[in-house]
Each structure stands twice: as C-alpha cells, then as structure tokens.
Amino acid sequence: MQLKNDESRYGVVAQLFHWTIVVLIIVQFILANRADDLPLGTAKIAVLAQHKSFGITILGLALLRLIWRWFNPVPAEPLDIPQWQRIAARVSHIGLYALLLVTPVVGWLMSSARNFPVSWFGLVTLPDFIEPNRPAYEFLHETHELLAGTLFWLALLHVAAALKHHFIDKDNVLRRMLPVKLKQDRS
Numbered sequence: 001m002q003l004k005n006d007e008s009r010y011g012v013v014a015q016l017f018h019w020t021i022v023v024l025i026i027v028q029f030i031l032a033n034r035a036d037d038l039p040l041g042t043a044k045i046a047v048l049a050q051h052k053s054f055g056i057t058i059l060g061l062a063l064l065r066l067i068w069r070w071f072n073p074v075p076a077e078p079l080d081i082p083q084w085q086r087i088a089a090r091v092s093h094i095g096l097y098a099l100l101l102v103t104p105v106v107g108w109l110m111s112s113a114r115n116f117p118v119s120w121f122g123l124v125t126l127p128d129f130i131e132p133n134r135p136a137y138e139f140l141h142e143t144h145e146l147l148a149g150t151l152f153w154l155a156l157l158h159v160a161a162a163l164k165h166h167f168i169d170k171d172n173v174l175r176r177m178l179p180v181k182l183k184q185d186r187s
Contacts, residue, residue: 005072009176014072017065018177021100024058025155032148052111053121055104062100078171085161092158099151106147110140 004011010018031051038044077086111118112128113136119125130136165173175182 005075008075008172009181010075011072012179013068014065014074015177015179017061017068019179021058021061021065022155024054024061025151027054028058029148029152048116049119049122052107052118055107056118056120056126058100059104062097066097075176078169078173080171081173089161092154092161095154096151096158099147099154103144103147103151106140106144110137110144113137113140 002009002011003013005014028051031047031054035044035047035051038047077089081089108118108126109129112130113133115128115132117125117128162174162177165171166175
C-alpha cells in the first residue's frame with residue numbers, strides 16, 4: 001500500500017481524498033433533494049444543517065487535496081491518449097476543483113445573506129461573510145444551484161470518461177485511482 005503517487009498509480013492519500021469527496025458529493029445531492037421535499041420546519045432545518053456541514057467538509061478536503069496534489073504530482077497519463085483528450089481532462093479537472101471550492105463558499109455566503117448560521121456539525125459556528133441581504137441571498141441561492149448543477153454534470157462527464165477509458169480504450173486511467181490494484185495494468 002503506497003501513500004504517495006508513483007509513475008503509474010495514485011497513492012492511498014490521493015485515493016482517499018478522491019473517493020471521500022465523491023461520496024460526500026452524492027450525500028450533498030441527496031440532502032439537497034431531501035430538503036427541497038420538506039416543508040419549512042425543524043426537519044428541513046436539520047437536513048440543511050447537515051448539508052452545510054458536509055459542504056464545509058468538502059471545501060476543507062478539496063483544499064487539502066489541492067495541497068497534496070501540489071506536493072505529490074499525478075501519475076503520467078498513458079502515452080496513446082490523443083492531445084484533445086489530455087486538454088479536455090485538464091480543463092475538466094480544473095473545473096471540478098473550482099466547483100468543489102466555489103460551490104460551498106457560495107452556499108456559505110448565501111446562508112450569511114439570509115442570516116442563517118453555518119456550523120460544522122454543531123461543533124463550530126462559522127463567521128458570516130456578509131450582512132443579511134434578501135436580494136443577495138436570492139442571487140446567491142440561484143448561483144449555488146447553478147454551480148451545483150454544473151458540478152453534477154461535470155462529475156457525470158468525468159465518470160463517463162473514466163468508464164470509456166476502462167471499457168473501450170482498456171487503459172489504466174480508471175485503474176490508477178482504484179483502491180485495489182486490478183490485473184491488466186499497463187502504462
């Protein structure tokens with residue numbers, strides 16, 4: 001079990017960041033949909049509090065993951081990947097990282113604008129970034145939903161590309177990030 005990335009695979013730390021964030025994003029969409037279905041009341045507030053806590057967790061993990069990535073470069077891509085796919089992969093990764101950072105911050109700003117506190121699992125109450133402001137809240141709410149929707153579709157595209165590499169191209173792009181080492185690894 002290797003902690004750091006090497007030439008052919010991501011290490012355990014990068015994989016842990018990746019798959020934890022994946023699970024938390026799925027949790028976020030479930031919680032957001034659940035909150036949308038609830039009438040205003042204590043149950044909805046409790047679900048939204050969880051949503052905020054997981055959002056702040058994603059923000060923290062994404063920051064840590066970027067720091068880890070800075071000091072621990074990614075494995076080399078297979079040599080036979082066309083240039084347009086390399087560019088598309090870089091652009092989509094930058095987009096995913098940007099959305100993982102910006103979406104929770106906009107949600108935090110949105111809560112501040114509505115005068116709803118943001119706490120992390122009830123352990124720490126985070127400061128408000130802006131004063132209560134209904135028009136700002138409405139703008140930030142729409143922006144948060146747009147960013148979340150964009151994250152959903154970009155993540156889906158990311159999954160589709162990984163599956164294409166695995167099942168059609170039969171290269172190591174997906175296997176490099178899997179926690180278990182599968183046969184047929186080749187660079």
